[in-house]
Amino acid sequence: MTPLSLKRKILLLLLLIWIVLSFLSVFYNAVKSVSEAKAWLPLSDSEKRQKIFGNLHPFFIFIKTHTEKNSNILIFSDDAKTYYLGIYYLYPRIIYTTENIKEFSFLAKTLKYDYIAIFNNNFSGNNYKLIKVQNFEGNNRFQLLKRK
Amino acid sequence: MNIFIVLITILFMSFVGYVVIRLFTLLPKKMVLFTIGCSYGLGAGLISLQLYLYSRFNISWSKESLIFPWIILIVLFLFKNMKKMSFKFLRTKKTEPIHIVFIIMILITVSYVFFEVLLRPVTVWDGWAIWLLRAKLFFIDGKINSLALNYVKSDYPLIISLLNTFIYLILGKVDDSAVLLTSFAFYIFLAIGLFSVLKNKFSLTYALLFTFLLMTIQTFVRQGGRLEAGQADLPLGYYIFISTIFLIEYLKNSSAKFLLSLNIFLGITILVKPEGLFTAVAISVIAIFNIHMKKIYHQLKFFIIWIIFFLDWEIYKKFNNLKYTYISAHPLEMTWGKTLNAIWGTLKELVNIKSWNLLWVSYFASLLMKVPRNETSKILNIIILSQLGAYIFMYIFTARNTPESSIERLLVHIAPLGVYSIAISMRQLLKNFQNISH
Known part of the structure; x- marks a missing residue:
């Protein structure tokens, strides 16, 4: 066997396996589309977003519904997605997020924020009054406070 | 309705690209299929x-002001050109059963990707945290x-975000499901580009085979529509492929026209993602x-095009005091652990059959076996x-950069070239097989 024919055989074998894998992936995707359709098609747009983003979706809708467009909002949440997803949902509202309770308490005292939104925690400050509370599935609690 | 409007908008952008290529003869007339492959990328970029x-000159983004120049x-x-238009390129000499098989497989895959892209809103982190967020x-x-x-702590170039903004402007509202069709379009036009290049060099069977192999790579299926649509990696892969073909x-033949087109595409490429x-x-x-080598130094002037694109964006960032630069987010840092991880993590991804089928295994096998090359x-x-x-270098020398977080996405940039390279290598080995190659 010459080296060239060995190369040819190895590369042809790889190509052949690749072709087989590609055909299999077409069938896999075709079959998968049925289960994907069952899982996603019956859902409303809001349900899809909750499936993707979890409880941050109703949390941001809750904030959006009860705040003005150009307000500053301090958000307490320990979910890593909060900052960017918060901007995505809430712009042109300007948000600041923290997951550190000490930092949160400090920032709340600066009174720079028109609103404070809290995901699963409690806060009471003299200068903010609680304007809305919403309990959400899975013992989740959203609170919104407005500067007095 | 939004889906229909977005599809029409994509066709419009492609037609803009096609018209610019034709009016300024950026490509020879005989390269019709490749022109179509380039058209969407050029139109979207322009x-x-x-x-x-x-925005720089404070001109309002109204639909009329944006569309009217292109309508002219x-x-x-x-x-x-009304009388000269021809669709000869659509005709083929002979269709064999194997062609029908590949075409059906490609159509099933395209249908699946199209179905997936419409199934849900943007899902992937980079999609909603960078590209569609800014749009x-x-x-x-x-x-x-x-x-x-x-505010969004990003100094990434703007082409992809602005492309999506254009879709929102046409729609008159934000629709982060329908806008993902722009990713699907890159998937389709990349396939057309690869097919046209292969068809130009090899037989129809061979061109269809390798187009099919590219389109069924699971990473491309995901970036084109399933779960990972809305990112800039597939567009960058498209622009790198087109630029390399130019x-x-x-x-x-050292044609100035090709060099001009190349530099226009390079200008767009560097404004898609910094890796460009x-x-x-x-x-x-x-x-x-x-x-x-050919002492044609007057052609050097064409490089000014992409250098201007690059400098303008850098100057814009400096003048507008963008604080969050790539360097500030990823300062220089090198450790042996990081170095080993950079190499090991990249190697692991190259043999990840679930994401790449045998693309990288075949590519490196053909490279290591020293297949005769043209x-x-x-x-x-x-x-x-x-x-x-360059990517491995980045992993080694910059902080907060690991293959685990990004190598799969980064390989999308060069995968179309990998498929093309394998097609050529196989051709060298299959020269005796009359039915497969010319």
Whole structure:
């Protein structure tokens, strides 16, 4: 066997396996589309977003519904997605997020924020009054406070 | 309804690209299919640049002001070419059963990707945290607001976000499901580009086979529509592929037209993602070497195009005091652990059959076995390996950069070139098989 024919055989074998894998992936995707359709098609747009983003979706809708467009909002949440997803949902509202309770308490005292939104925690400050509370599935609690 | 409008908008952008290529003869008339492959990328790039320039010169982003200049160009083109239009490229000499099999498989895959892209809103982190986030902010602000760019802590170039802003402007609202069709379009036009290049060199069977192999790579299926649509990696892969083909065509006859087109595409490429800069430099070095060898120094002027694109964006960032630069987010840092992880993590991804089928295994096998190569193959390898080397270099020398977080996405940039390179290598080995190659 010459080296060239060995190369040819190895590369042809790889190509052949690749072709087989590609055909299999077409069938896999075709079959998968049925289960994907069952899982996603019956859902409303809001349900899809909750499936993707979890409880941050109703949390941001809750904030959006009860705040003005150009307000500053301090958000307490320990979910890593909060900052960017918060901007995505809430712009042109300007948000600041923290997951550190000490930092949160400090920032709340600066009174720079028109609103404070809290995901699963409690806060009471003299200068903010609680304007809305919403309990959400899975013992989740959203609170919104407005500067007095 | 939104889906229909977005599809029409994509067709419009493609037609803009097609008309620009034809009116300014950026490609020879006989390369019809490749022109179609380039058309969407050029149209999308030009319209995004239009939004960028309008914003810089305080011109409002109204539908009329954005579309009208292109309508004039299209009317001019139709007036000049109405009688000459031909669809000969659609005719094939003979269709064999194997062609039908590949076409059906490709159509099933395309249908699946199309179905997936419409199934859900943007899902992937980079999609909503970078590209579509800025598109939404620009749409709400009605301009590129540098304060907003600082707010989202991003200094990534703007082409992809502005492309999506254009879709929102046409729709008159934000629709982060329908806008994902722009990713699907890159998937389709990349496939057309690869098919046209292969068809030009090899038989129809061979062209269909390798187009099928590219389109069924699971990473492309995901980036084109399933779960990972809305990112800039597939578009960058598209632009790198098209730019490299322009380079290859340019090297054949040192045509100034190809060099002009190449530099326009490089200008767009570097404004898609910062990684495009590596490609622009590698391609320019090869092209400049050719200029030097042939002593055609007057062609050097064309490189000003992409350099202006690059400098303008850098100056914009400096003047608008964008604080969150790539360097500030990823300062220099090197440890042995990071170095080993950079190499090991990249190697692991290259053999990840679930994401890549046997693309990278076949590519490196053909490379290591020293399959006889032609000039095209050598160029492809230089671009692929220099790009891959640059990514490994980044993992080794910058902080908070690991293969685990991004190598799969980064390989999308060079995968189309990898498929093309394998097609050429296989061709070298299969020369005796009359039925498969010419």
